[in-house]
Amino acid sequence: MSLSIVVTGALGQLGSEIRELASQYPYHFVFTDRDELDVTTPKQVKEFFVQHRFRWCINCASYTAVDKAESEREQAFSVNAESVRNLVAACCEVDAQLLHVSTDFVFDGMKSSPYTEDDETHALSVYGASKLAGEGEALKYPKSFIVRTAWLYSSFGKNFVKTILRLASERKEIGVIFEQVGTPTYARDLARALLAMIAYSEAHSYTLSDLYGLYHYSNEGVASWYDFAQAIVDAAGSLCLIKPIEVKDYPTPARRPFYSVLNKGKIKKTFDISIPHWRKSLEECMKLLLRG
Numbered sequence: 001m002s003l004s005i006v007v008t009g010a011l012g013q014l015g016s017e018i019r020e021l022a023s024q025y026p027y028h029f030v031f032t033d034r035d036e037l038d039v040t041t042p043k044q045v046k047e048f049f050v051q052h053r054f055r056w057c058i059n060c061a062s063y064t065a066v067d068k069a070e071s072e073r074e075q076a077f078s079v080n081a082e083s084v085r086n087l088v089a090a091c092c093e094v095d096a097q098l099l100h101v102s103t104d105f106v107f108d109g110m111k112s113s114p115y116t117e118d119d120e121t122h123a124l125s126v127y128g129a130s131k132l133a134g135e136g137e138a139l140k141y142p143k144s145f146i147v148r149t150a151w152l153y154s155s156f157g158k159n160f161v162k163t164i165l166r167l168a169s170e171r172k173e174i175g176v177i178f179e180q181v182g183t184p185t186y187a188r189d190l191a192r193a194l195l196a197m198i199a200y201s202e203a204h205s206y207t208l209s210d211l212y213g214l215y216h217y218s219n220e221g222v223a224s225w226y227d228f229a230q231a232i233v234d235a236a237g238s239l240c241l242i243k244p245i246e247v248k249d250y251p252t253p254a255r256r257p258f259y260s261v262l263n264k265g266k267i268k269k270t271f272d273i274s275i276p277h278w279r280k281s282l283e284e285c286m287k288l289l290l291r292g
């Protein structure tokens with residue numbers, strides 16, 4: 001019988017990308033979203049895991065509405081932190097590995113060189129704090145992998161790329177913040193990396209205990225939101241003007257880090273992964289989006 005993997009939150013950007021790649025892997029995937037498996041319900045989660053005897057759980061379920069989280073603290077912590085505790089308990093029951101996804105928003109952005117897994121965390125927002133609490137839950141389980149990522153986009157779901165494309169078709173000019181710097185990350189590349197981590201771990205199962213822990217993954221390179229928006233309109237052949245603006249000109253309920261570039265050295269070395277530059281990956285995604 002092939003190795004069985006449950007993907008939670010599978011209708012989101014990352015979950016959808018894993019589904020796109022699934023047929024290339026010799027695993028049995030069970031894709032679930034809120035309707036089939038609400039991760040906030042401990043009893044349902046445990047029963048589901050016991051019924052299917054999963055070997056891996058890829059947790060893509062998340063409360064990702066960063067600004068809304070400021071006024072929905074309880075919901076954000078319920079999905080992003082308490083649910084991880086539920087998944088840990090269920091993984092423990094069937095001896096599964098947990099592959100949990102977190103965010104660059106666990107950092108305050110005060111550094112000026114890429115964040116490593118050993119850097120101190122300090123979340124600026126409720127969303128960031130809830131994801132940090134989720135990491136804490138995952139870290140209590142010795143068989144967990146936590147992958148922090150950043151600025152995700154995809155041809156699936158809602159994201160910055162789609163918002164800019166829509167606004168560029170409606171307006172002559174868009175103001176975009178140039179002060180916040182990070183790395184746009186194609187969710188398909190992240191999906192490939194997560195599946196590569198599983199493949200590597202299965203092939204080196206005798207060293208699994210050395211592999212567990214925290215990792216950073218984003219595309220290569222650095223950009224501001226302004227640079228990212230400019231690259232999107234360029235790729236779309238749009239003449240819309242992208243105007244650089246300051247954070248103070250675009251106030252949002254949640255504070256975001258000014259600098260959240262991630263150092264990917266550990267994940268690349270441990271799992272022998274090569275990572276594409278964000279501009280190359282954006283081109284790949286834009287081809288899909290423009291094809292409709």
Ligand SMILES: NC(=O)c1ccc[n+]([C@@H]2O[C@H](COP(=O)([O-])OP(=O)(O)OC[C@H]3O[C@@H](n4cnc5c(N)ncnc54)[C@H](OP(=O)(O)O)[C@@H]3O)[C@@H](O)[C@H]2O)c1
Nearest residue numbers: 009011012013014034038039061062064103149150151152
């Ligand atoms: N998006 C980014 O820019 C970004 C940046 C850094 C890190 N990340 C992290 O990357 C991971 C994947 O993000 P994403 O962009 O793919 O998120 P997404 O598109 O928002 O998908 C999250 C999925 O989780 C589902 N979900 C929410 N509550 C649930 C529950 N109680 N039970 C089961 N499923 C539930 C959502 O369903 P509903 O739509 O019905 O709520 C949605 O389908 C998350 O851990 C996120 O924190 C994302």
